[in-house]
Structures are given as structure tokens and as C-alpha cells.
Amino acid sequence: MSLYRTELRRLTKRRFTRWMTLAGVLVLLAVLAGVFLTNHKVGPAEQARAQRQAEQQYQEQVRWAEQEKAACVQAQAAGTPKDGRFPPDCEMISPPPRDAFQAEWFLPSTFDFRKGFDEMLVPFTAILALVGFVVGASFVGAEWSTGGMMNLLLWRPKRLTVLLTKLAALLTGLVTLVLTSAVVWTAGFWLVGTFRGTTAKTTSGAWQSFALTGLRGLLLVLTAATIGFALASLGRHTAMALGGAIALAVVGQFGVGILLSMANVTFVEAWLLPTYALAWMQKKVTLEDWDSCNNVSFSGECKPETLDITWQHSSTLLIGGLVLLLGAALWTMRRRDIS
Structure with missing residues (x-):
């Protein structure tokens, strides 16, 4: 029996995977319904x-x-x-x-598909990235905590092959989920534009831009899932990944943000991970320091200092974190005892 097919079947049969996926889909549908109800067609x-x-x-x-x-x-x-x-x-x-x-x-709020759909790919990616992170952490964390990993290695003793095959099955399932959801998401917002806004001027160039943004979103979802998988494998428990994520969000983001603000550091957002995730999706995020106002025009208009965070900066951060965590998970899988 193929190890890959076995792991893929194990992934889809897990109740936690099904419930987490259902929760993510329901949140997406709630966002879609909210946009539909809060917009109106302008005549x-x-x-x-x-x-x-x-x-x-x-x-x-x-x-x-x-x-x-x-x-x-x-x-x-x-x-x-x-x-x-x-x-x-x-x-x-x-x-x-x-x-x-x-x-x-x-005028009442109206949904312009050409202008608004690209922005709606950001919450779509964020929700599925959260689903991918939690499912990825649970998929391998449950194997360690229940002893399933030890039994699996008795059947297939190649440790790295087993771990990477589980990761490949996880990513395959997420690619299927993201692509299927993206089709429904796109069709749903096309209907919103048709009945609650406009779909005019949606050219082939606009569709190409949507596709590229969606591709970046897919890569971000897969990266989040891989990081969750790696953290749970390092700690040999799902709680390791979830606890690390909570610590990063509370201490590494809110705590650092508060400290940097108290220290009057300029461009505090440049030290926060959500800024880089947004820059990855939108290709560039421009931060403004309104406290500077160093360059004042003759009209008295304040022109704040700016800092551009681009997708190249984000890709460096994401690739570095991914290589570090996944490499550590593979190294510990190979070096540590399985007990």
C-alpha cells in the first residue's frame, strides 16, 4: 500500500480536519453573505x-x-x-x-468587482492560512501524542520519508481545498458584483492580476500549514504549535508593538509579521510616520516620512522562517529517539 495514499486518506478521514475545514468554509460564506447584504446596486x-x-x-x-x-x-x-x-x-x-x-x-455602498475582488482575496487567504496552520499542526501532533508515529515507523522505518510524505499529503489536501474554495469565492463575488454592484471593465489583465494574487495567497496558506506542521513535529504535540502561535501573537506582536511605541520607534509596523503578510499579498505596503512632518510644503501640508515594505522583503522572511523551522523538524526527526 502506498504511504502517500495512506497519509492522504488519514488526513481526510480525521474528524478534526473535517470540522476545522467546515468552520473555515462557514466563515468564508459569512464574509461573502455580509458583503452581499451591505452593498447595493446603483442605478x-x-x-x-x-x-x-x-x-x-x-x-x-x-x-x-x-x-x-x-x-x-x-x-x-x-x-x-x-x-x-x-x-x-x-x-x-x-x-x-x-x-x-x-x-x-x-451613494450607497456598491461592490465593484474589478476594484474590490483583489482586496477580498486577503481575508480569504488569512482564513485558509489559519485553517492550514491548525490542521497541519494537528495532523502530525496527534500522531506523536497518541503513539501513532511509533507504530507507523515500525511499518516504514525511514523517518524522513515518513515525515515528508505526511507533509506532502497535507499540502496536497490544502491545495485541493484552496483551489475549490477559490472557485466558489470568485463565483460568489461575481454574483455580488452582478446583483449588488458592477462587473464592468473586468478585463483579461484584471483576471491575470487576480490569478497572481491568488497564487501568492496559495503559497502563503501552504507556508502557514508547513510552519504549523514543523512546530508540532518539533514539540511532538499539537499544543507546541498552537502555544507558539499564541506566544508569537501576544508577546511577539502586541508586546513588541507596545514597547516600540513607548520607545517612540518610527515605523513600528515594520517589526510586525502581519505587515509582511499584507505586503506579500498586495506586493507593497507603504508605512507613514505622521510624527515626522519634516518636509512641509508652502501650503503647510505635512508630508510624512514613508517606508515601503515589498513582497521581496516578505518572501525573504517567509522563506527564512520556513527553512529554519522545517529544517529543525527534519533534523530532530532524524536525530532524536522515537519513544
């Missing part, structure tokens, strides 16, 4: 209503400016002391221009 009626609301806001500002200007003139005629409410010249009080009130501001 001529909505456009006309938005125009009326913009005009109404403009007229209110005109009336307010006229009232303030009249009050300013009366205060000057009465010789009322200046209290800072009015400018020296009452002619300076004037309503804003009409084009300052855009009808688009009053």
Missing part, C-alpha cells in the same frame, strides 16, 4: 437621490454662510468686541464651491 434612482442630497448639503452651507456673514456685519456695526468668531473682513465668509459636494459621497 438612475440612486444617482438622482445622491444628486439631491449633495444639492441639499450645498444649500445648507450657503444658508449658513449667509447667516454668519449677516451676523458679522451686525457685530461690526454694533461695535461688538472681536471674540474670534468672525474674521476682520466679513466678505471672507463665503460658502464652499458647488463642486466641493460630490454626489458619489451620498
